[in-house]
Amino acid sequence: MGILATERLVVRDWTADPADLTRLFDIYSRPEVARWLGAPGLPLTDPAQAADRLAMWRERHADHGGRYGTWAIEVRDAGVVAGTVLLKPLPGRDERVPTDDIEVGWHLHPDSWGHGYATEAARALVARELATGTREVYAVVAPGNEASMAVARRLGMSHVGRRTDWYGGESLETFVLTAATDEVVPPPLR
Structure with missing residues (x-):
């Protein structure tokens, strides 16, 4: 069972199951995915790196009690992992130090775009x-x-321009959703 379920999807932990690791490698070895992520070690070049990536995610989120993580997005009807969704404290200018700002992100396989x-x-x-x-x-x-950027807008997020507060000072397009606005995201479907 996943951590969340929507009408079409289950958001669940990535596992060390060979099918998950194969799909993880397939997603993160693709230049058309990795080019937007700016993450060290991407694109993956060896299938064994998928297990290393999974271990890194687990270690990063170990102290968060399941509140934050990097999860698989599984399509309920097909049982196929479409990609990854994450929720975590944004790393600051010193990337080893998390901030109090929370990030949502997504990385999907091109066959799921x-x-x-x-x-x-x-x-x-x-x-x-x-x-x-x-x-x-x-x-x-x-x-x-x-x-x-289109996904962020569909979420009701407001574009606030480029900021350099996070990820070592990299200039990134920044979107925000504030709970106090009328644009609060509706609860997930069950």
Whole structure:
């Protein structure tokens, strides 16, 4: 069972199951995905790196009690992992130091682009996070990544321009959803 369920999706932990690791490698070895992420070690070049990436995510979120994480987005009907959705404290200018700002993000396999999966999964996570009392959730997007900017807008997020507060000072398009506005994301579907 996943951490969240929507009408079409289950947001669940990535596992060390060979099928999950194969799909993780398939997603993160693709230049068309990795080019927007700016993460060290991407694109993956060896299938064994998928297990290393999973271990890194688990270690990063170990102290968060399941509130934050990097999860698989599984399409209920097909049982296929469409990609990844994440919710976590944004790393600051010193990337080893997390800030109090919360980020939602998504990385989908190209075969899952255009189906609304990123929006649906992110909407569920954002709703859950805002229900905890968090006032703002951010999405940071590499300049030029129009598809991810469109997802942020579909979530009701406001574009606030480029900011350099996070990820070592990288200039990123920044979107925010503030709980106090009329644009609060509706609760996830069950």
